[in-house]
Amino acid sequence: DAMVIQNPRYQVTQFGKPVTLSCSQTLNHNVMYWYQQKSSQAPKLLFHYYDKDFNNEADTPDNFQSRRPNTSFCFLDIRSPGLGDAAMYLCATSRGEGRDEQFFGPGTRLTVL
Amino acid sequence: ILNVEQSPQSLHVQEGDSTNFTCSFPSSNFYALHWYRWETAKSPEALFVMTLNGDEKKKGRISATLNTKEGYSYLYIKGSQPEDSATYLCASRYTGNQFYFGTGTSLTVIP
Numbered sequence: 076d077a078m079v080i081q082n083p084r085y086q087v088t089q090f091g092k093p094v095t096l097s098c099s100q101t102l103n104h105n106v107m108y109w110y111q112q113k114s115s116q117a118p119k120l121l122f123h124y125y126d127k128d129f130n131n132e133a134d135t136p137d138n139f140q141s142r143r144p145n146t147s148f149c150f151l152d153i154r155s156p157g158l159g160d161a162a163m164y165l166c167a168t169s170r171g172e173g174r175d176e177q178f179f180g181p182g183t184r185l186t187v188l
Numbered sequence: 189i190l191n192v193e194q195s196p197q198s199l200h201v202q203e204g205d206s207t208n209f210t211c212s213f214p215s216s217n218f219y220a221l222h223w224y225r226w227e228t229a230k231s232p233e234a235l236f237v238m239t240l241n242g243d244e245k246k247k248g249r250i251s252a253t254l255n256t257k258e259g260y261s262y263l264y265i266k267g268s269q270p271e272d273s274a275t276y277l278c279a280s281r282y283t284g285n286q287f288y289f290g291t292g293t294s295l296t297v298i299p
Contacts (some may be wrong), residue, residue: 128223
């Protein structure tokens with residue numbers, strides 16, 4: 076029944092070692108989002124895809140990249156993780172933008188050693 | 189970056205009590221207001237999406253109102269139950285596809 080799946084749930088990486096987080100959906104939604112949530116802070120939108128159109132938030136660091144090879148999958152690549160990138164990363168989907176509710180995955184908690 | 193503020197930050201209520209919390213957001217270029225419930229170890233779950241000034245929505249014991257002119261939304265829970273314990277997040281969408289979450293209100297319902 077899982078609709079938005081994130082793997083892994085917990086990821087440990089080393090400082091500077093590239094890491095990829097994955098998200099898949101069974102909803103066939105057009106839009107996929109990646110959020111970063113640091114402890115006690117609001118989830119922050121990093122970027123989103125409307126179909127194949129990539130939309131980067133202005134303040135998302137270049138260290139963060141994303142790929143969406145098909146409708147179902149979306150990846151978050153962190154090229155050189157720093158200690159400040161330790162956070163919960165949430166993936167979400169929606170049918171369209173704007174007024175459509177978002178469906179979230181359970182998140183991946185990233186630890187950087 | 190726009191500030192979406194939620195208050196209180198946390199709340200403890202007795203089972204059966206009714207409660208409410210606030211989401212404040214900049215009203216310029218407003219497009220939609222989302223409410224989500226996030227239980228520990230689960231995924232955030234959508235409660236409401238509201239767009240029009242004066243909108244009121246209800247789902248069971250939970251309801252929400254929206255004032256787009258002054259930039260606030262209230263979430264109400266009637267007769268709180270232990271299963272209502274969660275963090276309640278609001279998020280405001282603006283024209284240009286900007287989307288900002290608040291930090292949430294953590295609700296604990298004591299049996």
